[in-house]
Amino acid sequence: MLQVFQNAIPVIETIERAGFEAYFVGGSIRDYILDRPIHDIDIATSATPQEVKSLFRHTIDIGIEHGTVLVIYNGNQYEITTFRTESGYKDFRRPDHVEYVRSLELDLQRRDFTMNAIAMDKKGKFIDPFAGYEAISQKVIVTVGNANERFREDALRMMRAIRFVSQLVFTLNEETKQAIYQDAHLLQHISVERITLEFTKLLNGSNKYQALALLSETGLITYMPGIKGKEKQFQTNVIQAVNDLTENQVWLYLLAVLNIDDPGSFLKEWRLPSKKVKYLTRNYECLMLRKTQPWNKIMLYDAGKETAIDVEKVFRTLKGQSIERVEQEVSIDYQQLAITSREQINVTGKDLMEWFEVKGGPWIKETLRTIEVAILHKEVGPNKQEIKEWLQRCNLQQGKKY
Ligand code: ATP
Ligand code: MG
Helix, strand or coil: CCCCCCEEECHHHHHHHHCCCCCEHHHHHHHHHHHCCCCCEEECCCHHHHHHHHHHCCCCCCCCCCCCEEECCCCCEEEEECCCCEECCCCCCCCCEEEECCHHHHHCCCEEEHHHEEEECCCCCCCCCHHHHHHHHHHECCCCCCCHHHHHCCCCHHHHHHHHHHHHCCEECCHHHHHHHHHHHHHHHHCHHHHHHHHHHHHCCCHHHHHHHHHHCCCCHCCCCCCCHHHHHHHCCHHHHHHCCHHHHHHHHHHHHHCCCCHHHHHHHHCCCCCHHHHHHHHHHHHHHHHHHCHHHHHHHHHHHHHHHHHHHHHHHHCCCCCCHHHHHHHHHHHHCCCHHHCCCCCHHHHHHHHCCCCHEEEEHHHHHHHHHHCCCCCCCCCCCHHHHHHHHHHHHHCCCC
16 A cells, blocks of 8 residues: 555544544545545544544644544644535535435445545555446546436536546546536536636646537536637637646637637636736736737846746647747747846946936836846846946937936
């Protein structure tokens, strides 16, 4: 058994010694079978949250209303969730009732897909009542039980299914896929935050092309922020080449193909973090400029290397060109810039005021920009004395005091 599971065996044994059952469950078992990196170790138990809390010294209530307690043991964190069933789901999202049960099988039955409904005991034996192992071997996503029923209980599961297509390079089984066609509209009951979380995971997967195509094919895409009315553009422009783009690059690509006039508002509708909105909005402006002209030193300097790579990759993808050499090409051009940031010019506004005996004002900013541009064009070096003399020469020519 993998070390990450072995580390947790004392936790399971502690619960067992108190007379309860405990198993590894969920994504970690799936990823273990797939030989993928394991993030978090989830444990399911017949003990109630109160019983779990009484057994460990360090616990944190992270979702006690759903039966989850975080246990910190030997520096590792484990989410321990009481076996439960769910019922209600009047609003297509959260269950009205969570009921604790003492049977593992009932707990596995409430899980979304068969690949996520496998438990493993401390000896490494699988408990797999829904043939999840076989589904993993066939790389197929199958709901536990009737797909329509499961999506009507919680419509987010449709997004989860498609994000797993991207992340795991799996396919949807036919019944599961048909149910998404039928139930796509239920996604409107799901909060933007939860949709965005799944979409972001999708964009970080290696098979995003298939997953984005499925969003479009099944009609789910209509219910995603800011897309209504733009489905056709989305569908036509989801191409195989997006698989070679990073998350940020796909966002940029989507902004471009969907012809978004106000990227800030569009991205805010998705409730993306403001730092990301800012970065992408800036990149979008740069992409618009790139569409009108080739790179020059100033553009490259203003963009910065990361943005330049993102923008150029998206630009070439939009033109159907290969992006293979972008990183290398941009890096070479970038390395040849005389400076890559303002900090490398050791002239300050204070220096300018002293040199020319003029009070501060907008001229400072303008002059610093002039210096920056001149250095980039190699009209002057970045050294202080050189800059001073150069400025004096310029001013003399222009008959200005400074
Ligand atoms: P990830 O690798 O993204 O963590 P995961 O499968 O572990 O994937 P989690 O959101 O961490 O996903 O959920 C843990 C487990 O809880 C899942 O494996 C699944 O068994 C169950 N689960 C999560 N969300 C749902 C849902 N919406 N409906 C039913 N079961 C769910
Ligand atoms: Mg998980």
